[in-house]
Amino acid sequence: MIRRPQPVPTELTRGFWDAAARRVLSIQRCRNCGQRFHPPVPVCSRCHCEKLRFDPVSGLGTIYAYTVMTEALVPGFAAGIPLVVAAVELDEQEGLVVVSNLVDFGGTEVPIGARVEVAFEELPDGGGTLPQFRFRDELIA
Numbered sequence: 001m002i003r004r005p006q007p008v009p010t011e012l013t014r015g016f017w018d019a020a021a022r023r024v025l026s027i028q029r030c031r032n033c034g035q036r037f038h039p040p041v042p043v044c045s046r047c048h049c050e051k052l053r054f055d056p057v058s059g060l061g062t063i064y065a066y067t068v069m070t071e072a073l074v075p076g077f078a079a080g081i082p083l084v085v086a087a088v089e090l091d092e093q094e095g096l097v098v099v100s101n102l103v104d105f106g107g108t109e110v111p112i113g114a115r116v117e118v119a120f121e122e123l124p125d126g127g128g129t130l131p132q133f134r135f136r137d138e139l140i141a
């Protein structure tokens with residue numbers, strides 16, 4: 001069976017993946033001005049400081065945009081089709097968007113602005129921990 005591609009941490013992204021392994025959503029933040037970045041960057045684009053670190057965030061956000069994969073064009077995704085890929089704007093900062101899958105959801109119509117929370121999935125064979133999102137409980141009813 002072909003597996004889904006697994007995360008390959010780099011020097012720049014290792015803090016994100018190490019935190020995910022502890023089931024913590026951690027986003028890079030400038031130690032000088034406080035601006036948060038995702039995906040991680042080598043230098044703050046706001047103040048040009050190179051001192052950035054990963055800080056935990058709440059894992060809460062809203063659906064900013066989404067798309068639905070209806071064909072497994074990449075090997076390993078067949079079992080998850082249809083797969084909702086969502087851009088989630090985190091509560092901590094306007095415009096701070098994380099793109100991941102929307103899980104525990106069988107539909108394909110996603111309300112923009114819906115509240116979501118991070119949900120961690122352990123990948124098989126020690127492949128890492130994948131931060132994804134699911135609807136907040138209070139909105140499923």
Ligand SMILES: [Zn+2]
Binds near residue numbers: 032035046047048
């Ligand atoms: Zn900065």
